[in-house]
Amino acid sequence: MRVLLVDDHTLFRSGLETLLERHGIEVIGTAGNGREGFMMARELLPDVVLLDMRMPEMSGLEVLSGLRTVGLKMFIVMLTTSNEEKDLVETLRNGASGYLLKDMEPSELVTALRDIVAGKTVVAPELTPVLARVVQGDTVEEEPHESTPFDELTPRELEILCLLAEGQSNKVIARNLGISDGTVKLHVKAILRKLDVHSRVEAAVMAVERNFCHKESSGS
Amino acid sequence: MRVLLVDDHTLFRSGLETLLERHGIEVIGTAGNGREGFMMARELLPDVVLLDMRMPEMSGLEVLSGLRTVGLKMFIVMLTTSNEEKDLVETLRNGASGYLLKDMEPSELVTALRDIVAGKTVVAPELTPVLARVVQGDTVEEEPHESTPFDELTPRELEILCLLAEGQSNKVIARNLGISDGTVKLHVKAILRKLDVHSRVEAAVMAVERNFCHKESSGS
DNA sequence: TCCTCCCTCCCCCATTCGGGATAAGCCTGT
DNA sequence: ACAGGCTTATCCCGAATGGGGGAGGGAGGA
Secondary structure, three states, X not given: OEEEEEOOOHHHHHHHHHHHHHOOOEEEEEEOOHHHHHHHHHHHOOOEEEEOOOOOOOOHHHHHHHHHHOOOOOEEEEEEOOOOHHHHHHHHHOOOOEEEEOOOOHHHHHHXXXXXXXXXXXXXXXXXXXXXXXXXXXXXXXXXXXXOHHHHOOHHHHHHHHHHOOOOXXXXXXXXXXXXXXXXXXXXXXXXXXXXXXXHHHHHHHHHHOOOOOOOOOOO | XXXXXXXXXHHHHHHHHHHHHHXXXXXXXXXXXXXXXXHHHHHHOOOEEEEOOOOOOOOHHHHHHHHHHOOOOOEEEEEEOOOXXXXXXXXXXXXXXXXXXXXXXXXXXXXXXXXXXXXXOEEOHHHHHHHHHHHHHHOOOOOOOOOOHHHHOOHHHHHHHHHXXXXXXXXXXXXXXXXXXXXXXXXXXXXXXHHOOOOXXXXXXXXXXXXXXXXXXXXX
């Protein structure tokens, strides 16, 4: 398998080259920008071209469509970080054999490359939902709720949770809401139970971490 | 030379790891996000930490300042693609030993790393004009710290603050640290005084909001 | 209508927390 | 040798918290 690497980050290119050759994949050339990659692909005629998306001179997408326009049929794989639907769809529409993310295991990449030269089309598993949505026509919009633990909280409890997350004591919360502190205590107990924690600190941290109570922090 | 790699792109990480080890540089660990990198740096105490700037969970800059805040003095190098003045300046102000671009030759990286463990500060040559301009305009102000309220905290207090921010009670913290709960109580009092708050909840929220205590959360 | 859920309030209790003072041991820098 | 900071520990006390129970009113659905 003869591979051409096109990526503007020299370090990434060199590292990937070493990795691939360790797995018995021959890297017959590397290029640091899209234009150079396009030229080398035409001259070297590799089996597979690994393309980055964002590059100077020519983007990966432009290289892809350029190679197809001049009639070259080699396997072309986009290897990028973009998980945007647009990029994925355009890449596949232009006849790429694969769309992979840089955030993948080297061994998986090797496997994917072997699949590709065998004629398969490989898309990063993280993007299959995107792919599915596109196929479904973009209209489904299936509520990615994921069931946060906050769902079970009643409106009043949510309100109290947010005040609690500001560090207010039960008494202060009670005064702010115009109810008795005993009631606040009861709500807090319900919150702790529903969030499955055993202290107000944990509840507060939970709320803050998920950015649930949108307070303006005085942070840097 | 023992090196820790922190980058969210697995492929880049693996490739770089292979490259460095070929040049006789020992990679003692790799991390896929800032939070993980921070924790590994604290545990493994590498000679050099190679950090990406943009990462999930915690940015490279946050990892850098976090490590400095907890008192770790190892060499830290930002290895990124950003050539923005702000990123460069902030990185150096936070006590990094280097700022390098991913678009560099592997051999240059190795040379740079050797210089860094020798105590030098290395900046990508492409960025020296930026550096010069900053110096001309800013007259090199001697205030890298920006005075976060956490500066006043002692190492022990920082440690306790992080446990506190996980919702642990004084007694549990005491057991985890092997000290008496009375002592923990005293530390907590000092923390509250120095952070100018009046409840552990406020202190915990403060720590979490500034992403100071890096616990593994199940958050989305 | 009955039933459930939410919000409100009350009682009890043990534990924890916040704040005060005091001090010994250790290390560092003067 | 000394001062100062950090860590450790002790004592006390009032307030806050966490957990248990019971109870009434109102809104909404079966």
